[in-house]
Amino acid sequence: MRAVVLREFHAPLELEERAIPEATGDEETVVKVLACGVCHSDLHVAEHYFSSSPVPLVLGHEVAAETSEGERVLVYTPWGCGDCVYCRRGEEMICPSSSEAGMLTDGGYAEYMLVRRRRYLFPIGDLDPVQAAPLGCGGVTPFRAVKHALPWLGKGKAAVVLGAGGLGQFGIQYLRLLSDATVVAGDPSPQKQARALELGAESAAHPDELEGPVDVVLDFVGSEETLATSARLVDRGGLVEVIGLFGGTIPFGLGSVPHEAHFMSSIWGSLGDVGELVELARREDLRYTIETMPLEQANEAHDLLRRGEAKGRIVLIP
Ligand SMILES: [Zn+2]
Ligand SMILES: [Zn+2]
Secondary structure, rough: OEEEEEOOOOOEEEEEEEOOOOOOOOEEEEEEEEEEEHHHHHHHHOOOOOOOOOOOOOOOOOOEEEEOOEEEEEEOOOOOOOHHHHHHHHOOOOOOOOOOOOOOEOOOOEEEEEEHHHHHEEEEEOOHHHHHHHHHHOOOHHHHHHHHHHHHHHOEEEEEOOOOHHHHHHHHHHHHHHHHHHHHHEOOOOHHHHHHHHHOOOOOEOOHOOOEEEEEEEEOOHHHHHHHHHHHHHHEEEEEEEOOOOOOOOOEEEOOEEOOOEEEEEOOOOHHHHHHHHHHHOOOOOOOEEEEEEEEEEEEHHHHHOOOOOOOEEEEEE
């Protein structure tokens, strides 16, 4: 089979011919990859941001595939050990001994992929695999974040989405679909502000111009600046979630943030989140832009993403 392989960190990916992986035991299975999204984290893996990533490695953790029985599925890729307390409740993405596909184990930049456990396969029915693939990370990550926030978001409540790029745009739509709260978008880019309004945000502005207090802030950037904005905007007793990987921090302690405000991180999604999101995507018309490229152009895809020139999510087709 053809696979695009990271052989060396900080070096271009290489197309190679490999044997199709073989499943052992009852739990493993091999799927035929139909589409694999390119996520910003793929760049991080290639740049050795995650110290435990091995090489050679097949990247790709947004995988839509076909099983040997001919069923089309979305693959859950934040694999955990399978039996710790987190894994037993389906939250494998916070397992302390994780082995995420495409990051620590071979992923979906290939024609076939070995899936460690059959429970990681979610049938997508008549969803287009190209549309479904990005739901595995880019779609489910904001979905989990919005689910965390729902107890804070009844009628008359307000949520701010900081960063109206790809993940933030999913976040705005989930907030509209799952809550009665008013949604406000904060982004320095006038184009992204306009897109946020199209997707149902009530208002959109530069983050510096936003005024609080609001019940929830979802920070899809995660920089020093956006975290400071989050702490400025959140109400007493409210919720700030950081989802963006920019790596910022803020001082935390009594008096440095609004009293009894909750600050938490939200990462990727659980098995339950992926199952629910597939159902939601089949029912609702989620809007996101996809650009497809052949698997062989994975390096070009990474370059576009690195330069910030991708027009939406890039999906590689083997
Ligand atoms: Zn990702
Ligand atoms: Zn575990």
